[in-house]
Amino acid sequence: MADPWQNEYDFAVQVARVAGAVIRNAGEDETKVQTKSCAVDLVTQTDERVEKIIIGSLKEQFGNGTHCFIGEESVAKGEPCILTDKPTWIIDPVDGTTNFVHGFPFVAVSIAFAVNKELEFGVVYSCLEDKMYKARKGKGAFCNDEPIKVSDVNDINKSIIISEHGTDRSIEKVTKIFSTMQKILCIPVHGLRGSGTAATNMCLVASGASEAFFEIGIHCWDIAAGAVIVKEAGGLLLDVDGGPFDLMSRRMVSANNKVIADRIIKEIEIFQVVRDDAPIQKK
Numbered sequence: 341m342a343d344p345w346q347n348e349y350d351f352a353v354q355v356a357r358v359a360g361a362v363i364r365n366a367g368e369d370e371t372k373v374q375t376k377s378c379a380v381d382l383v384t385q386t387d388e389r390v391e392k393i394i395i396g397s398l399k400e401q402f403g404n405g406t407h408c409f410i411g412e413e414s415v416a417k418g419e420p421c422i423l424t425d426k427p428t429w430i431i432d433p434v435d436g437t438t439n440f441v442h443g444f445p446f447v448a449v450s451i452a453f454a455v456n457k458e459l460e461f462g463v464v465y466s467c468l469e470d471k472m473y474k475a476r477k478g479k480g481a482f483c484n485d486e487p488i489k490v491s492d493v494n495d496i497n498k499s500i501i502i503s504e505h506g507t508d509r510s511i512e513k514v515t516k517i518f519s520t521m522q523k524i525l526c527i528p529v530h531g532l533r534g535s536g537t538a539a540t541n542m543c544l545v546a547s548g549a550s551e552a553f554f555e556i557g558i559h560c561w562d563i564a565a566g567a568v569i570v571k572e573a574g575g576l577l578l579d580v581d582g583g584p585f586d587l588m589s590r591r592m593v594s595a596n597n598k599v600i601a602d603r604i605i606k607e608i609e610i611f612q613v614v615r616d617d618a619p620i621q622k623k
């Protein structure tokens with residue numbers, strides 16, 4: 341049988357490359373900051389422009405009305421964030437907006453595609469490094485067309501773990517986040533890292549540079565593409581309580597193997613976040 345989503349996959353790679361070039365070439369004016377949910381949740385003209393370019397091209401190519409779109413900036417403007425069974429594109433035009441604004445050199449375009457609520461492929465273009473990560477369900481994961489795989493480290497004491505502190509600065513959440521990081525650091529692990537972009541963090545796990553990345557408070561567009569890439573590189577995804585991974589829950593552990601994942605999960609202090617697909621008035 342012909343591969344049903346190959347055109348979509350190939351096109352997503354092309355669009356991500358175009359989007360990455362727009363980000364790389366953004367002028368000073370296009371890095372001027374506005375804020376969204378709070379003073380440290382940043383957005384620029386570039387985030388909005390790149391999302392329009394991506395969704396515009398996808399609609400032009402596959403625009404017979406059958407495809408749905410969940411994009412970070414569209415959702416910020418009130419579009420629904422509901423994953424249905426329909427073919428759905430899940431897009432973060434600029435993952436690592438804070439990095440982008442500051443010239444901190446990790447910024448990614450993240451494009452995923454789900455059908456029947458199952459992720460079919462993911463593309464993460466780390467555009468300042470010019471690294472194109474991609475994976476298609478059942479077909480392996482690649483960086484710049486070279487196969488990648490997760491690390492084979494089983495010993496937590498020999499691991500590098502990635503986490504992020506996100507944009508919620510309530511003292512209760514920040515305390516839990518740093519308490520978790522302290523406990524993990526003191527296991528001890530070789531190191532704790534964070535690139536400032538969830539999509540890139542997941543690609544670092546997929547390519548074996550880090551054993552695990554976890555975060556509470558990320559959104560589906562930050563991690564959907566990375567989720568396919570980690571899985572196809574031989575890794576796994578779990579909820580922060582060890583249960584099954586739920587893309588809309590804003591909680592995620594991605595790891596090279598179950599031994600490392602379980603050891604990290606033991607230390608995670610969970611706090612409440614509102615699901616991506618919660619009714620808008622409750623957000």
Ligand SMILES: O=P(O)(O)O[C@H]1[C@H](O)[C@@H](O)[C@H](O)[C@H](O)[C@@H]1O
Pocket residue numbers: 412432434435436437438504505506507536537538539555557558562
């Ligand atoms: O908002 P963008 O798209 O830049 O993405 C987020 C990152 O991906 C998170 O890991 C990170 O923790 C932050 O929440 C950051 O906002």
Ligand SMILES: [Mg+2]
Pocket residue numbers: 432434435436538561562
């Ligand atoms: Mg993001």
